[in-house]
Amino acid sequence: MNRIRLGLIAFLMVWMGSCQKKTEECTLDAELLGEPLELEITRLEDEFFQAKTPLDFAYLLEKYPEFADQFLEQDLYLSQDSLISNLVQVHGDPGLRSLYDSVKVEFEDLSWLETDLENAFRYIRFYFPDFKAPKVYTFVSGFGSDLLVSEDMLVIGLDYFLPSDHSFQPDLPIYIAERYQREYLVPMVVLAISSRYNQTNPQDKTLLSEMIYYGKSYHFVKSILPCTSDQFIIGYTPEEIEECWANEEYIWSHFVENELLYETNPFEIRKYIGEAPFTDAISTKAPGRLGRWMGWNVVDDYRMNQQVDLAVLMGEPDAEKIFRQSEYRPRRPE
Template sequence: MKLQGVFFVLVSLLIFSACSKTKEPVLIQRSDEQLFAARNPKDIRRWLDTNRDIARAYFGTTRFGNDTALVNELTHRVNDKELGVLYDQVHQTFGTLGDLTGQLSEAFTNIREIYPEFKPPKVAAMVTGFMGPDLVITDSLIVIALDYFIGPKAKYRPVGEQFPNYILRRYQKEYIVPAIVFAISDRFNATNRQDQTLLADMVYYGKGYVFTKAMLPDTPDSLIIGYSDRQLTQTFNVQEDIWAYFIDAQLLYQTNPSVKNRYITERPFTAEISTKCPGAIARWVGWRIVGKYNDEKDPGIKALMQTADARRIFEQSGYKGLKDEET
């Protein structure tokens, strides 16, 4: 009976501890609703003057309500029927933004636990018909252009050379928060600026992905790195061949930008290895290296992010292109 009592107390303490974890409150400012409620130039000017931080970050203006060209363009757009269709689709897709606020709250709470000095930025939502970038992320402000992320069923989608299908596939709402958290990881990701090797780039991305996974532990790996589930599975299964190519081609300490870009930047596939090998494959390999180092040494996220020596992380990881169960 005494043991049962002790067990009950321990369980109660654990439950209380879990429930008492204070989540970081997140409020996404519905700048899109405020903007579309402003139907005439006078109201648009007022909106720009009231939301100067958003106007500066998203539209790149410093004139705000006095920016006549911007006022006229926004007035035209908020009264455009076709943009109204896109705006309605945003509301159907995102609703009250509960999914985004919940994920951001989880991430910000976890970041604050490790970095108490972290101040969650203001978050705002925008719909403009792709007038600005998809995401703006600074230390003090995040602007999410929701119209980019409706998904394949959207009547209108972003177009241009910067939006090939292999990238456009990721413009869906579930990719938004992982992308934000990865961007935030940069401020904690110590690097050696003198190290211009591909390995340094690989470890940088790997640390960022490990950080993102730690702050969003239930998020699938595919949403963190942007590969499809099939790509992840295929890449994992042939990683020994990928690693052999990296070693044979002496890529790790390559410093030539044109060579590095073949493996670190976005591409439909890495032709040098295989048409079935995803682009930016060096980022994925970097994630494997840092992940293994993190598993082997268990330094904790803060110490991991503070480690600027990419070569040390690689050498101490012991990564040799093998699957986890074979190491």
């Protein structure tokens, strides 16, 4: 495999070069979307903010036991009375009620979310017939939790997804907070669901294994949401995506020249996989998590070349096999 050896200086010189990624026409499968699927979004924020007395909250905890157990984590409290006392106090806080009012204004209508989730769940069920749509709840947690995704229940903390210019914002680094927009919401949900089907080899502690794991996750989301921009799947800006494609060969050469694919040092792996504003091991102009993006490219090539079903891809735990059979080669800028 011939690779062009380039140092950091050369990389920095070409990094800002541009390459327009081709966009393909996208249409959803009308027949698949016509399959019946029942989904109803229950707006728990309304019920909890309308509650006033301990008796009101006790009723809600009994009405939604899964929510009380998994989201409110009532087992962590000394007693249910202790949880109820906390809920009464929290929901009487003027700041939280103001946040709730803001959410009600911004998300008065959730028909778009219901439609997008229904479509996503239909696609998942097509590839994985055992999939059952979970109960869907929304909530305002005061930035306590953004998403809870289990087999039976999905809880969405709507306060996390207020517009970026809103006065209420979660206490997150800017490069992460920028991804908490409504366009990212359904891709985040699908990404979380992907872990249910993403089989791995727990003995494989290499960077390659991490790259392939995330590559399979992003490929899953793109397969379930085929008309969704890569921006809302991986969380790069369009400009960052364009620059990554323009410099794919140089990014890949960094992994190869530094013999990183079989690296097992978790501190080294984190440089390329972990959340960060940029991948400084390559360049401060390179977006973070570049190892995940490279893994996505490898997985795309594997599925294209091997023509396997999505369920087969997700059930393949051998990262080395996926890498070898992908016959991955960086695309050259046009």
